[in-house]
Amino acid sequence: MRRPTAQGLAAAVVLLGAGAALLAAGAATGARGEAPKPQPAKVKTQAKPGGPEVVARPEPLRDLGRRHKVRLVYFVPKDRRPADRWAEKIPVLMTFVNDLYARDLRAKGYPAAGMDFEFQDGRPLVHLVAGKDAAAEYSGEPNFEPQRQWRRILPEVEAALGRAAENLYVVFAETYADGPAKFEWPGGMALGARFSASGGVGMFSAWILRDEFCATTVEGQLRLLADDTPISGRTALHRLKPDSPRFEFIEDGFGAVAHELGHAFGLPHDRRADDVEIMGNGFRHLRNNYLATPGPKAGFMADTARMLRWSRFLADDVDLADAQPPVARITHPAKLKVGATTILLGGEITDDNALGAIQFFSPRHDWVLGGMDLAGREVRLSHVVVVPPLEKGPLELVISIIDRGGNIGIVRAKMEVE
Structure with a gap:
């Protein structure tokens, strides 16, 4: 007022x-255009000889025993099949995302063990939610509307697992299409919103779970990050160059998860140091955090980090009675x-x-x-x-x-x- x-x-x-929510669309919120249909990619299993060396390995996800856990969700419409080994790939992706947060906050002097995740039988738990409708009903194909996906997918996730105001969901949606696109894939989206101190949502296109971009182990993922093989007929959003190298798609996809999670934690954009700040476009340089490659490293500026320091999903000393x-x-x-x-x-x-x-x-x-x-x-x-x-x-x-x-x-x- x-x-x-x-x-x-x-x-x-x-x-x-507590029920207020702000929906923030990140830079990777859609895909459209006239790129030729790609051929199936041959996925390398190791970096090229003499390629960049690994300088840091992300810490594994852990069950930290907190009340506020990040809940991983894989949403598959009724006319789609789940990606191969999705239950292994999603935790690998989140291992890198979590490490970006925890490592940067600790470097700034904050006590940060990282996010807490659900576990089952000793492994990170990913909830498979079966969509009631076909993929096009969610994506709005052929128009591919990111906000439509949010409006239609989130209610089904909440019906299956609980209200977003009381849970923090990271949702990967198998709603993208295989046709031509100006960048990435048609129907791609990355969105995030905070609903309360105890809940929020990051929602992402599942193209990042394709074999050519997402591995089933951290070591395999580091090899993919080191790989600059062109992806024929596809363009990464980072530099918008056709036949973009593999690692740029990984930076765009993994990085978008880190960025939109920031919105789910209540953060706005920050473009002051755009090639560094994760809440700008710094997430598109994340491989520099793990490999001996030149260029800026992704992280948070001080004004962002001090807000994250008191998140219920990142700190152990938050007053949950407040x-x-x-x-x-x-x-x-x-x-x-x-x-x-x-x-x-x-x-x-x-x-x-x-x-x-x-x-x-x-x-x-x-x-x-x-x-x-x-x-x-x-x-x-x-x-x-x-x-x-x-x-x-x-x-x-x-x-x-x-x-x-x-x-x-x-x-x-x-x-x-x-």
Whole structure:
């Protein structure tokens, strides 16, 4: 809610309910175009002689005994067959995704054992959900609508396994098609949303489970990451070059899972360091994290990491008894001048237990503008947000505040640049 106050200021007050959800589409959200139909790929079982050496191996998934576990789901429509060895491939993929989070957070000094997963008979559990309809009913073929897939698949997953507000699902959907595409495969999608401190969803096209991209062991996956064999007739989204090398598809697919999981944890995009930040396009360089290949490594910037630090799905010291999000009354200018590079924010932030961190995001720029750690039950805010020179028109800042129970409150500060 926004209302005018004294001295040309506006105030925003928010209490974000547990059922609120923001659907965020990542960069790999669809596939269309005129590429020729590919021939079946011959999958290498080892890297070329003299290829890049392995510099890091991801840690295996573990059952950490937490209440909040990541639940893996494979969704197969009634007219599709499951991919070969899907129950082994999906945990391998998630081993790399989990390692990206845990390794980066530990490097920043946070206690991070990684995500917790369901196990059965000593192995990571993947739930097979059989779709009620044919694949085209979910994908909208021939139009291939990512949002349609979300709207139709998620209710069936919830009916089978429980509400998304109470579970964090990573869903791989066997809904893509084999025809020509501008990039990747028709019907490809990657979407993510947070529903509450205890739930969210990342949903992905299952083309990444194809044999040419996803192995059944970590060692096999490292060999595929080292492989630059062109995939005939297919284009990876990273550089959009036809016949893209194998490893680029893997970076796009595995990386998109890491990116959209960030949205499921409540993170926005951050394009400031686009070739590094996982919430930008840094995930498209993830093989550099594991192989001796030149270039940037995927990770999180400090303003993103401090929000992840208090996630119920990543931290062991979160206060699970805290069920209420922070409340904030933020003051800000009602109007700004064209060319301005700073915005002064004030106000009060309170929590019933303990505050964790704050983050400032500009939807107009699609990046984070800063943030800081918070502590205690009450903070008086006086902070200058640095922005690129502002252009005329409406401006909104999305201010996210997380407490030490993993609850997030959101303030939307709306201003006019004139």
